[in-house]
Amino acid sequence: MTAHRGDSPWFRNFRPAPEAPVRLVCLPHAGGSASFYFPVACALSPRVEVLAVQYPGRQDRRQEPAATDLEVLAERxxxxxxPWTDKxxxxxxxxxxxxxxFEAARRLEAAGRGPARLFVSGRRAPSLDGAGDWQPRTDEEVVAEIRRLNGTGDALLEDEETLRMILPALRADYGAVxxxxxxxGxxxxxxxxxxxxxxxxxAEAGxxxxxxxxxxxGFELNVLPGGHFFLVDQQEPVLRTIEEQLERAMSPAVAS
Structure with missing residues (x-):
């Protein structure tokens, strides 16, 4: 029996695909929102049902305080x-x-309902993470870093109202990272x-x-042309790899 999902503020199901054999739960980057994965949902539906996570502190959840601890965020x-782990x-x-x-996968496996696969992008391994991360001191430094990484269009960065909306979440996310x-473990x-x-x-290849x-x-590394937001230009090969690997992961279940 499928558990009741209600109207959770945590997930956006842009292209519902209830008949899909597998779901892909997508987690945004620092300052990012669920809408970043709207093109992914459109490209994969109805073969894969995409759930895009909406962190607090942005878009329709901008009145909520942004997370300050990544492990607590993963737990929530x-x-x-x-209710979405019924398949x-x-x-x-x-x-x-x-x-x-990664932190969510650890907890899900400990609870006996782990994912079929973890896909990670644009991030060095957790064991290498932590103290080396840059922390902005001013809003100007935040904007300069976004420009450097090409994480959003320059037009958005010139819009003062947009900046006021996204900067609090960005500062909080950078601090949490x-x-x-x-x-x-x-x-x-x-x-x-x-x-x-x-x-x-x-995120250098090594x-x-x-x-x-x-x-x-198993582990597989895919290095594609581009910078930190290579996903924008390389969506097709990334999604092709994801689909192929999910199909292989599902094949034993289909055979049985």
Whole structure:
């Protein structure tokens, strides 16, 4: 029996696909929102049902305080995800979302309902994370960093009203990432697939390769052309890889 999902503030189901054999739960980057994954939902439906996570502190949740602790954020997402784990699912996280996805996967596996696979993008391995992360001191530094990473269009950055809306979440997210410290524990049972851009200043290929130490199952690294937001231009090959790997993960269940 499917549990009642209600109108959870945590998830956006842009393209419902109840007949899809698998779900993909997508976690945004620092300052990002669920709408970043709208194109992903459109591209994968109805073969894969995409749930985009909406963190507090942005868009329709901007009146709520943004998370200041990534582990607490992961725990809250895990609690909300319960009704959606009635069929196989995978997690996908970009940048900050990769760490949140990893911490969520640890908790989900400990509860006996882990993901079929963890997809991580644009983030070095958790065991390398923490103190090296940059923390902005002023709003101007935040804007300069977004420009450097090309995380949003310049036109948005010139709009004062838009800046006022996104800066509080960005500052909170950068602080949460800066404070994150990996806690050693059992490696994941699920396979991990990692993506990064060949010109990403925040996730060099060697640092991303270290994700293999966080799983006892398979690991695959995909290096694609681009910088930190290579996903925008490389959506097609990324989603093709995700679909292929989810299809393989589902095939034993179909055969049985």
């Amino acid at each position: 997402i895990v609690e909300a995800l319960g 196989p699912y995978a997690l996908f996280g970009h940048s900050m979302g990769a760490i949140v996805g 800066r404070r994150y410290r990996y806690r050693p 059992p490696a994941l049972d699920c396979p991990v697939t990692a993506f990064t851009g060949d010109r990403d200043p925040k 640092e991303v390769q270290a994700w293999h130490t966080h799983t006892t199952s």
